[in-house]
Amino acid sequence: MSFFSSTAGSAGTATLGDVSKDIEVQQPPTDSISSLAFSPTADILAVGSWDNAVRAYEVGPGGVTHGKFMYAHDQPVMSVCWSRDGTKVFSGGADKIAKVYDVATGQSAQAGVHDEPVRVVRWVDQVNVLATGSWDRTVKYWDLRSPQPVASIALPHKVYAMDVQYPLLVAATGDRQITMVNLSNPSVIYRTIQSPLKQQTRCITCFPSADGFALGSIEGRVAIQNVDEKNVGANYSFRCHRKDTPGIKGQDDVYSVNDIKFHPVQGTFSTAGSDGGFTFWDKDARSRLKSFEATKYPITTTAFNASGTAYAYAVSYDWSKGHTGNVPGHPNKVMLHPIKEEEVRKRPPKK
Template structure:
């Protein structure tokens, strides 16, 4: 089923999305953007967006009713920042980067404190709760993931991985960790020190991103070679696993240019998902109907990170250089910006299907 979505790659009028209402955030980072996170607290009527960058900073923007954003707070690291996440209450932000640390910023006080340490750069940070206790998990190029209870300076637990951690995601009690050499580790956060299951990615090329389903029953994997895989955690659901091609140019003779899938984000209500890539496009997909909902025109640069806000009516995407074309591809004129796409009508709604019993 690897080519399942392949037939939809030529956009038709009903699947071609519109970018005309997208809004650019003012005062963007000064270097490539590595990660995006919205505050998840449904009780907070405001949207706050955290943006991490290679310029050694995390910026937090308040998204105003007119779609514009204004600076709210900032964390400074000693090296490029690779990952950022909000606490569940939306009041604090955790970030990690090449300075081998993770830091927590309290939005109320503007104070940032170091909360984690690794022997190599921290590639990923995610917030979670253990029986109501705020916790973080950090994944590093030192081949470990570490759990942190913010009341202690030492890790609450350490798990050794096969290789360097490249990507990681958490949803409810599901933690998925993607490493070098295409290993995917699945961990049940109720038993966090034990790896529940390890697979080798069904995609033959390097893992770029993993992202958990909204219902935490599985996860999506994106690779550097323009493919995405849908994987369910439990073996009983393995018949639902499949992979498909995406982020590929139309063939020119015998040559097809393929592009990295840089990020995958799941819609918080509908369970549909986005892919975004080095080709400068993003797409919305329905995994259950095995159908592409919408594809969007090229945005003028690689898309390096994406996220939906808590209600799913804003889709944020970062445009910046992702090094997919090496040093020579990084031009001074390359755009670095964060765009907000208002999710309209049916864009992310699942396709209605008549299921056979």
């Protein structure tokens, strides 16, 4: 059952948004794009990819882009993020290393290391540490002045996805487990639950209010989850990124939900998936705001800029069909969607 209005399970033609003015970033990565992150202080987009590089592009008037800087890992880059003041970029890779890049000096250095690939990096500005989640079943916290972690947490499974909105850290691991941590006590697990979704978690993102999170799975579903067990009645899930199966009435083709991001001004959120589309939602009104059929190829990762006026999405292979889907000529590109306020504005509360 869907809790969202306007046939949330599919993108009806009446609500399709316009992508004709979306702009392609020039000189994109040469392999699949894993992570996008805008600087909090400028329209500079950091891009991590499977060609072992972190690239940054400055977005000028009219969406015109040019390369700002680039640095490398020894193996594919899996995650990028920024410091709150926009002076540093952090990245984690399959080389088991977390790096920090100083924008002013153009120098990169090791910030942390794991025993297995670093799946996610998140800067925690309030305590000046870098949080890293790894396939080695740990979350570690790094003070950039020390080569050793200042704290760590052992988890039962690999970290598949992780996010931070201080004081909340949430990590989605194997076997559909979700771990919550209060960063005022960072080495202690606050609460662990099993995902309300039936299949493997693909992405997880904290609410801007830090009292809950949204998670997406490979089954084309999203769950809205509150941290406080007293608010369990406000939890719900819904279907998305599904399309009618041609020639079979009542059957859907199901696509992975690859990314969820919250709008920095409105507090509404986006989902993007293997179907090549993205949609804006209002979680409080339980309503779909606008859907976009952007491409016939998967969207792997997305990002809003700090002012909420632009939405970046990466078009590349997401391995949802295994090695057989990695066909020659698959695109690797980053697109910029200029946001109209009515696309993301919150719905008025129902009386």
